[in-house]
Amino acid sequence: MKFNYSLPNTLNFLLPKFLREDYSPYKCNVSANRENYNLQGRRIHLQNMIKTWINTGKNPFIKPVECKNCLFDTRIPNIYIGSDGLCNMCMTYKKNFKLEVLQSELETFINTPREPGANLDAVVAFSGGKDSAAALYWAKKKLNLEVVAVLVQNGFIPEQVINNGRKLCDKLGVELVVLNIELAPFVKEMMDQNFTNGYPCYKCGEMFHKEIQKYCGKNGINRVILGRNWWRWIEPEVRSVRWVKDEASGLNMQFFSLPFALQLTEKDVFKILDDIDWKTVKIHGNSTNCVIPGLVEYSIYQRLGYHPELNLLSREVIAGFLNKEEAKAQLADIKDNTEILRKMVNNKLQEIKSNQSE
Numbered sequence: 001m002k003f004n005y006s007l008p009n010t011l012n013f014l015l016p017k018f019l020r021e022d023y024s025p026y027k028c029n030v031s032a033n034r035e036n037y038n039l040q041g042r043r044i045h046l047q048n049m050i051k052t053w054i055n056t057g058k059n060p061f062i063k064p065v066e067c068k069n070c071l072f073d074t075r076i077p078n079i080y081i082g083s084d085g086l087c088n089m090c091m092t093y094k095k096n097f098k099l100e101v102l103q104s105e106l107e108t109f110i111n112t113p114r115e116p117g118a119n120l121d122a123v124v125a126f127s128g129g130k131d132s133a134a135a136l137y138w139a140k141k142k143l144n145l146e147v148v149a150v151l152v153q154n155g156f157i158p159e160q161v162i163n164n165g166r167k168l169c170d171k172l173g174v175e176l177v178v179l180n181i182e183l184a185p186f187v188k189e190m191m192d193q194n195f196t197n198g199y200p201c202y203k204c205g206e207m208f209h210k211e212i213q214k215y216c217g218k219n220g221i222n223r224v225i226l227g228r229n230w231w232r233w234i235e236p237e238v239r240s241v242r243w244v245k246d247e248a249s250g251l252n253m254q255f256f257s258l259p260f261a262l263q264l265t266e267k268d269v270f271k272i273l274d275d276i277d278w279k280t281v282k283i284h285g286n287s288t289n290c291v292i293p294g295l296v297e298y299s300i301y302q303r304l305g306y307h308p309e310l311n312l313l314s315r316e317v318i319a320g321f322l323n324k325e326e327a328k329a330q331l332a333d334i335k336d337n338t339e340i341l342r343k344m345v346n347n348k349l350q351e352i353k354s355n356q357s358e
Contacts, residue, residue, distance in 0.1 A: 028078035032311035045077035122223035128165035129289035132227030184348035217249030
């Protein structure tokens with residue numbers, strides 16, 4: 001997919017670089033949810049809209065131009081649409097995806113030996129939601145790995161979800177370990193800034209990974225299984241694993257997106273859960289374990305003009321986990337839970353303060 005222009009090839013150098021070259025969204029250095037939408041971010045967004053207009057002949061300044069494959073469109077700062085109708089994320093994925101790479105990573109993960117003295121093969125980062133539940137089942141019953149399920153409680157995962165997850169772990173013969181983090185102070189800070197300085201789920205993901213890594217380091221476990229349904233890396237080739245060097249323990253750890261490596265679809269996940277007669281807890285928002293996405297969606301939608309989970313759902317569509325229509329349906333029901341969010345965060349902060357004073 002290249003920029004179509006009328007200048008002779010010898011004069012290509014006269015065109016701005018952003019028109020001459022294709023690039024992935026990750027090279028734009030501006031987030032999909034506009035947390036860093038500064039002057040540079042606005043310039044990148046403008047360039048991508050101009051590039052889309054020239055590539056497609058459609059004016060994104062009048063109406064957003066949407067990718068023909070996924071949900072990404074020109075409202076997202078790091079996205080442009082090519083002349084074939086595909087966005088630059090789809091373009092990058094298509095160019096760099098090789099199934100044999102994922103198969104090789106799966107084989108490496110399975111055959112990686114335990115660390116000396118370790119009693120387990122891997123940690124399953126278990127959220128209590130559908131995707132990590134399917135990953136836990138597959139790791140234990142299909143791959144025959146000895147695993148522990150580690151759930152990181154951020155303060156916004158209902159006890160019903162944890163109890164429901166414990167039932168699954170008991171059924172599979174897997175220990176459930178619950179770790180705790182305090183997300184509420186960060187949510188309060190973001191809420192006070194109308195989420196222009198961050199998105200709670202991204203911060204939670206960062207804290208979650210650190211806790212899992214710390215747990216693995218203390219217990220000598222070098223593999224982590226995630227329920228993630230899209231890539232860990234998309235450049236220079238699509239990969240399902242991220243290697244992490246834990247400085248405290250010296251371990252080289254694999255954080256492995258098992259459903260993506262297996263190329264499971266959402267229908268596959270639901271079939272797995274149906275087969276073992278396990279259902280997730282009903283929660284509003286694009287989550288089956290945490291209430292935060294459903295509590296912040298309205299405020300962020302009002303600021304952006306699109307759902308904050310559009311970025312995640314688009315990646316799942318690109319990876320083939322679900323189709324575009326299914327993704328749109330999941331983002332269609334937006335509720336104003338601002339007051340519930342405010343009360344819940346204030347209550348959590350009071351609990352933290354009370355616990356610190358004891």
